[in-house]
Amino acid sequence: MTKDNNNILKSWGIVLVGLVSILCLFLLDLSLGSVKISVEELLKIISGNASKKSWEYIFFNFRLPKAITAILTGAGISVAGLQMQTLFKNPLAGPSVLGISHGASLGVAVFVLSSTAIFGVTANFQETLGSWGLVLFAIVGSFLVLLGVLLASSKVSDTVTVLIVGLMFGFITGAVVNILQYFSDPELIQNFLVWTFGSLSGVAWSQLRVMGPIIMLMLVMSLFYSKQMNALLLGENYATGVGVNVSRTRLKLILTTSIIAGTITAFTGPIAFIGVAVPHLARLLFRTSNHKVLIPATMMCGMVIMLVCDIVSQVPGAQTTLPLNSVTALFGAPVILAIIIKSKKMKGAF
Amino acid sequence: MDHQSKINNGNAHFTIPILYTRGLTIGYRTKHDVLELEKDLNIKIHNGELVCLIGPNGCGKSTLMRTIAGLQKPLEGDTVISEVDVKKIKPHQYARLLSLVLTDKINVGGMKVMDIVSIGRYPYTNYFAKLGPKDYEIIERSLDNVHLNEYKDRFFHELSDGEKQRVLIAKALAQDTPLIMLDEPTAHLDLPNRVEIMNILKRLAKETNKAIFLSTHELDLALQTADTIWLMNREENMKSGTPEDLVLSGMFEQVFKSNAFRFDKHSGAFKVVHPIKGKVSLLGNGVHSIWVRRALEREGYQVVKNPDVQPKVQYINNLWQLNSNGNTLYCQDIAGLLRALRKETPS
Numbered sequence: 001m002t003k004d005n006n007n008i009l010k011s012w013g014i015v016l017v018g019l020v021s022i023l024c025l026f027l028l029d030l031s032l033g034s035v036k037i038s039v040e041e042l043l044k045i046i047s048g049n050a051s052k053k054s055w056e057y058i059f060f061n062f063r064l065p066k067a068i069t070a071i072l073t074g075a076g077i078s079v080a081g082l083q084m085q086t087l088f089k090n091p092l093a094g095p096s097v098l099g100i101s102h103g104a105s106l107g108v109a110v111f112v113l114s115s116t117a118i119f120g121v122t123a124n125f126q127e128t129l130g131s132w133g134l135v136l137f138a139i140v141g142s143f144l145v146l147l148g149v150l151l152a153s154s155k156v157s158d159t160v161t162v163l164i165v166g167l168m169f170g171f172i173t174g175a176v177v178n179i180l181q182y183f184s185d186p187e188l189i190q191n192f193l194v195w196t197f198g199s200l201s202g203v204a205w206s207q208l209r210v211m212g213p214i215i216m217l218m219l220v221m222s223l224f225y226s227k228q229m230n231a232l233l234l235g236e237n238y239a240t241g242v243g244v245n246v247s248r249t250r251l252k253l254i255l256t257t258s259i260i261a262g263t264i265t266a267f268t269g270p271i272a273f274i275g276v277a278v279p280h281l282a283r284l285l286f287r288t289s290n291h292k293v294l295i296p297a298t299m300m301c302g303m304v305i306m307l308v309c310d311i312v313s314q315v316p317g318a319q320t321t322l323p324l325n326s327v328t329a330l331f332g333a334p335v336i337l338a339i340i341i342k343s344k345k346m347k348g349a350f
Numbered sequence: 351m352d353h354q355s356k357i358n359n360g361n362a363h364f365t366i367p368i369l370y371t372r373g374l375t376i377g378y379r380t381k382h383d384v385l386e387l388e389k390d391l392n393i394k395i396h397n398g399e400l401v402c403l404i405g406p407n408g409c410g411k412s413t414l415m416r417t418i419a420g421l422q423k424p425l426e427g428d429t430v431i432s433e434v435d436v437k438k439i440k441p442h443q444y445a446r447l448l449s450l451v452l453t454d455k456i457n458v459g460g461m462k463v464m465d466i467v468s469i470g471r472y473p474y475t476n477y478f479a480k481l482g483p484k485d486y487e488i489i490e491r492s493l494d495n496v497h498l499n500e501y502k503d504r505f506f507h508e509l510s511d512g513e514k515q516r517v518l519i520a521k522a523l524a525q526d527t528p529l530i531m532l533d534e535p536t537a538h539l540d541l542p543n544r545v546e547i548m549n550i551l552k553r554l555a556k557e558t559n560k561a562i563f564l565s566t567h568e569l570d571l572a573l574q575t576a577d578t579i580w581l582m583n584r585e586e587n588m589k590s591g592t593p594e595d596l597v598l599s600g601m602f603e604q605v606f607k608s609n610a611f612r613f614d615k616h617s618g619a620f621k622v623v624h625p626i627k628g629k630v631s632l633l634g635n636g637v638h639s640i641w642v643r644r645a646l647e648r649e650g651y652q653v654v655k656n657p658d659v660q661p662k663v664q665y666i667n668n669l670w671q672l673n674s675n676g677n678t679l680y681c682q683d684i685a686g687l688l689r690a691l692r693k694e695t696p697s
Contacts, residue, residue, distance in 0.1 A: 089457075227479040231469055233461065235454045237421055242472040242525065243445030289460030292479065 011293070014285055018300040022071070025307035029067045030059065032316045037063070062201060066310070069203040069211070073264050073271060074278075074306025075299040076215045079222050080260040081275025082282075082298045084146075086229045086291070087253045088153060090162055091339055094276030095261040098149050098166030099173065100142045101272075103258075104265035105196065106173040107141025108134060112192060113177075113184040135210060139262030145169050146258050150250075160340065198269035198325035200310055207267055214263045218256050219299060225252065226291035233289060272325050273332020274309075278302045280335060305331065368528045368561035369395040369418070374427035376410060376417045386425060387413050388588055393580065395563055397528065400555040402572035403565040405582030405605065411565045414582070415533050418563075420444050432528050445473035449525035451518045451532040456506070463509070463517050464502045467492060470524030492523035495558075496550055512543030519550065523558075530554075532564040536571065544568060548575045569606070570619055573597070581605050624650045628695055631659035638665045645684050649691070661694055663687065 031037050037045070037055055050056035077095060084093040084100070095101050111134050149169055153162045181189050195202070203211065228249040231239035239246050264271065282297040283289060313327045371393050377386040387410030395401050403411055416422040418429055420436055429436045431447040439447075449470065456466075470492070471485045481489070493499045496516040501509070506517060515535055522530045535551070536544040548568075552575045555562045566572050572579060573593045581589040581596060583605045589596065596602050603613040611622045630651040632639055642663060643653050661674035670681040674694040681687040 224477055227472060227475070227477065230465070230479070231472060233458045234456050234466070234469065235452075237452050237454055238450065238456075238469075240421060240441060241419065241445060241448075241450035241452075242469055243440075243442030244472065245441050283460055287460065288462070288465075289458055290462075290465050 011286055014297075015300070018304060022300070022303050022307070025304060025311065026067055026071070029070060029307050029311050030063045032311055033058075033063065033314050034319050034321075036316075061204070065203055065205055065208050066200045067307070068208060069200045069268065070306045070310045071303045072212060072215045073200065073268055074274065074302035074304070075219055076260045076264050076302070077271055077275045078278035078282075078298045078302025078305075079219060079295060080257045080264075081277075082279040082291075082294065083222065083225070083229070083253045083257045084275070085279055086232055087250065087257070088150070088162060089232075089235075090153075091280070092160070092163055092276060092336060094273070095142070095257070095265075096270060096272040096274075097163060097276050097336070099145050099169035100149075100258070100261045101265050101270040102170040102173040103141040103143070103145030104138040104262045105141070105270055106145075106176055107137035107139070107262065108195070108266055109177040109180050109192065110141070111137040113180040113188060132210065135214070135263055135266045138266035139259050141173075142262040142265065143254065143258035145173065146254055146261075150254065195269045196325075197323035198271050198328070200268055200324060201321075202269075203267050211263055211267050215260060218260045218263075222256055222295055225249070225256075226295055229253075229291040229295075268324070270325060272329040273336065274302065274305060274328050277332040277335035278305055280339065281305070367394040368397050368399075369393075369429070369431050369563070371418075372428045372430070374417070374429060375425040376413050376422075377425050378413070379425065384425065388582070391427070391588060393588070393590065395529065395561040395578075397561050398555055398559045399561050399577045400552055400575060401561070401563045401578045401580060402576035403563070403580045403582065404567070404569060404572055405588075406584065409582040409584045411582055412533065415531060415563075415565055419448060419450055419531055442473050445525065445527075447527055448529045448531060449522035449527040451515070451522050451530070451535055453533050453537060456514070456518075459505070459507045461506045462502070463493075463498065463504050463506055463520075464489070466506050466517055467520045467524050470521040470526075473525065488526060489520075489524050492520040495523055495554060496520045512539050512546065515539065515543070515547060516550070519547070523554070527560070529561045529563065532562070534565055534567065536566055536568055544571060551575070573618055622648075624648060626650055626652050628652070629654055629659050630691070631656050631662045633657060633662065633664045636665075642670070642684055642687070645688060646691075649688055651691075661691060 027039055027042065030042055031039055035055070035058060037059065041051060041055065042059070044050055045056050045059045050059075080100075081094040084095065084098065085091055087093070088098075149162070149166050152165045156162060156165065181192070184192075228239070228244050231242055231244040232246070232249065236246050239249070261275075278301050279294070279298050282294055282301045285301065286293050286297045288294060309324060309327045309331060313322045313324045315322060371391050374391040374393070375386060375389050376391070377384065377388070379385075391414075403414065405411055413422065417424050420429075420441075434443075434447060436444060436447070467489050468479070468481060468485070471481060471489065472479060475481060475485065490499070493502065496519050498513065498516055498520060501513065501517070506514065509517065519530075519532070519535070522532075532551070536547050539547065548571050551562050551564065554560060555577070576593055578590060579593050579596055581591075581601060583589070589601050589605075591599075591601075597613075597615060597618065603615075606613060606620070609623065611620050613619075614621045624647060627650040630646050630653055632643060632646065632653050632655070642665070646653050646663070661672060664671045664673075670684065670687040672679045672681065672687060672690055672694070674691075677694075679690050681690055
């Protein structure tokens with residue numbers, strides 16, 4: 001019993017450390033950038049006594065929406081990754097790895113680029129970014145790819161082969177995007193390419209008003225899946241045996257995952273590897289696969305990692321910013337490599 | 351209903367059928383064809399009864415189990431568990447009637463024994479699977495029943511195969527159903543674990559008054575532990591009965607007949623049939639003659655009692671005496687005896 005209590009204490013300790021680091025990183029993310037705003041100044045701005053009008057402007061129109069986006073994106077993409085790992089029974093599953101983000105990109109590309117190709121109208125990319133139509137296209141794109149990979153993976157059981165299937169879906173959607181680009185306006189293509197680098201700063205308040213509620217709703221809903229997801233860990237038959245409707249659970253997971261991955265990708269561009277890596281970090285920290293703990297733990301870790309990645313991509317002290325996608329890949333890809341190399345212990349890692 | 355807390359009393363024993371089927375036909379329906387594996391089954395399992403389903407590979411054991419478990423639709427007929435027609439109920443209601451232990455491999459890290467066993471309470475808990483005091487009590491009792499109470503905080507993936515199987519039985523017990531069904535629960539286990547699992551199941555059937563239904567390839571274990579055996583066959587319809595009745599009526603032999611081995615009614619075990627290359631007479635009784643007989647049969651000799659037949663083997667003064675072609679040889683052990691025999695009767 002004391003051992004049990006120790007573990008609980010330890011877990012709550014991690015939660016406390018996690019929450020404090022989220023708060024600190026959030027403030028750091030607000031403060032750092034091409035213009036450094038000190039924490040002291042941040043408090044002044046919030047209380048309405050900003051020393052400089054320009055700082056106030058930067059804070060409210062750029063820093064704050066970006067930091068909130070980082071938190072939502074980190075939690076969302078990571079939970080989507082966790083749901084996919086349980087759905088596929090595959091420790092290497094994740095939105096970017098299995099081509100789900102590519103599906104969302106295709107949706108975005110179809111929506112943005114086809115407007116010139118078909119109607120001959122050059123849409124304003126920045127304006128389109130906030131629209132519900134774009135979000136819908138991205139969600140449909142990720143849903144279709146997720147469904148495709150799931151169907152294909154039912155034929156191949158090997159975890160690494162499923163990755164190759166996802167890769168192929170990524171190539172297919174990439175090819176379609178390229179073809180679309182061929183017919184599109186050069187300026188639009190440039191905007192689209194910048195979007196594919198992934199960025200949190202493109203999300204303004206008007207867009208956050210769309211993205212925020214969707215992601216928060218999905219995150220809350222995902223908390224309700226812990227029971228079914230735990231049953232799925234034992235396999236389809238055992239899950240059915242304890243009264244879980246497996247096909248309905250699958251559908252719920254597919255829908256939530258595509259809505260999260262689609263929405264986030266539509267606004268921030270594809271964000272690589274966070275979805276795969278973060279659930280493993282959470283498992284490692286909390287030493288459990290029980291989704292009751294793992295889902296909130298994954299959200300927490302996702303927020304921390306995303307804030308860190310965003311801070312790094314701002315290159316504190318320098319005038320330049322790095323593409324977010326590269327920063328997350330530098331963090332996430334080694335995790336995947338480690339899992340593959342440890343693949344003998346893959347069962348243990350999951 | 352809390353079936354575990356029911357105390358076994360003589361009256362309740364073997365009276366209520368927990369499970370029965372009406373004209374159950376099992377098999378597969380493909381696009382062009384219907385493959386019937388068993389037709390018109392009318393079977394019953396009572397409470398407190400341990401039923402073993404045995405039969406050669408490919409006769410439809412798994413199909414029957416999957417059909418009763420509701421993982422597969424029957425071609426025709428009904429299954430009734432605790433007076434409920436399972437066709438008419440929802441999955442979570444089904445899960446309160448029947449719990450499963452399957453052969454599916456569970457490859458999951460980071461789940462403790464407690465996590466796995468509490469999944470058995472899912473049919474009774476809310477959306478967040480919150481466990482109440484009664485749930486904890488049932489989980490404790492289930493773990494006690496398989497002697498795993500010390501293992502609560504151990505990780506499932508770190509356990510041995512036998513312990514894993516006991517955890518899954520505890521999960522099924524925690525599900526608190528009148529019927530527990532196990533698909534080959536002793537497969538991949540070593541002999542002590544196989545015997546332990548069977549003993550646990552036998553005891554559970556008696557103590558908790560649940561009906562326990564399992565499929566197995568362990569014929570001798572099934573003969574020794576089952577109350578009832580269901581004997582499946584590729585050619586004919588399924589037979590059921592007390593193990594001893596099935597043996598005496600010759601059905602056991604019939605189902606498992608083969609050129610390579612035969613069922614020996616006297617020992618209740620299967621014997622491998624070796625091609626015969628000659629006769630040897632064996633004199634004497636006792637444990638030494640039993641084991642030398644086995645060695646001689648394995649070598650392909652027909653063992654007779656007639657002392658006039660040569661070669662002749664006898665155990666005298668801690669030595670094996672071999673009379674053959676007028677010579678008398680003494681060997682220290684059976685290995686030596688067999689070597690001498692091979693020399694005397696070259697094939």
